[in-house]
Amino acid sequence: MLTKRIIPCLDVKDGRTVKGVNFVNLRDAGDAVELGAMYAAQGADELVYLDITATVDGRSTFIDLVRRVAQTINIPFTVGGGISSIADVSALLHAGADKVSINSAAVRNPDLINELSLEFGSQCIVVAIDTRYIETENGFEHIVHTHGGRKATEIRSIPWAKEVEERGAGEILLTSMDTDGTKAGFALELTATISGNANIPVIASGGAGNMEHFYDVFTAGKADAGLAASIFHFREIDIPDLKEYLKNKDLPIRVTR
């Protein structure tokens, strides 16, 4: 049976992992390759590496990191952050990444999703949607945000999720900026709506604080995968414990120990 995936996310700056609360106040959680290898050994199902450096030097450091990750770990990993062209994607896939995640560039130029999926195949194109529930002229709505969640767009998140699928995305990484960093649980209703509408897998992100939150997002939230960062980096939840817990609650889970 296809299993629900547990995905640690590593925000990377200059080859090291950082994770902030609501994307500010960054704290250092260690060497990115070493941490990834540890998660793979612990039974993580996939990894996500997000490059949060914006400089040209930072980009080549990141590609070098991607290569070292691919050489070291034997599970799939997705990379994201600042990807805006076919050339960017080609360099990252060539370095050994299994999938790439695009966000702001897809919002700026939705045709990029079509172009990338035609060029490289849908299976490796993840569209990240950072969403926040804000007041608009139509009342409160889920609105797509860019630039690490700081900048609101005029795009409504729920139809956008359908559009990225139709344009050829192979997977959606849905981050609720409302719950991100709160440790109060994933945005279940929104995740269930988007995942329920989608014919492609949805990774839920933002808000994981305990093991029950993962159970909730896989059941009520209908998510295919759950992503978290700091609770894993700071060992608040151990992946083997989490997977054992979910398996004991009869969810399809890959247990490796």
Place this chain on the structure above:
Amino acid sequence: MKTVIIKYNAGNVQSVMYALDRIGASYLYTDDEAEIRSADKVIFPGVGEASTTMSYLRNVGLDKVIPSLKQPVFGTCVGMQLMCRFSEENNTECMGIFDVDVKRFPAASGLKVPHMGWNNISNYQSPLTAGLPDNAYVYFVHSYAAPVCDYTVASCDYASPFSAMLHKDNFYAAQFHCEISGNAGQQILENFLKL
């Protein structure tokens, strides 16, 4: 021992090379017929779309070379599908090593396509699965699959059973990605190289 990874217009095969590096195997990445024929083991990887990869193979003549090989050949993912008779992906005539047709997963309600993630394989009957725990989990990413047939040596279930691995004579194939399937995938690659 000489291992060749067949070079063609498949997508990213870098992870396959890294996986072989991790188990200490050396390899040659080439499309040269003489090199391929003289190899002890041949790996035919694949990420991509059936019709474009198949027409590339035809143009360079590899569609005739691969079925005529005598040494162990291991096709993975699209590589496996191209070793079948026909693929519904853009109605592609394939190499026909395995007499079975590759079909798209049905658009059933609630069934997400591609089938992406870790799923367990079972009913092993292959030397490649030696040493694997029962119901080992491996990583799949695909929208098309070969149904269970006479050549099926491991099966998987996604709405209905399909062939996770095929075997006929010197030809071996896996629908999943050994190179990113954790220790189970590594074991299968090692078993192939030990044949």
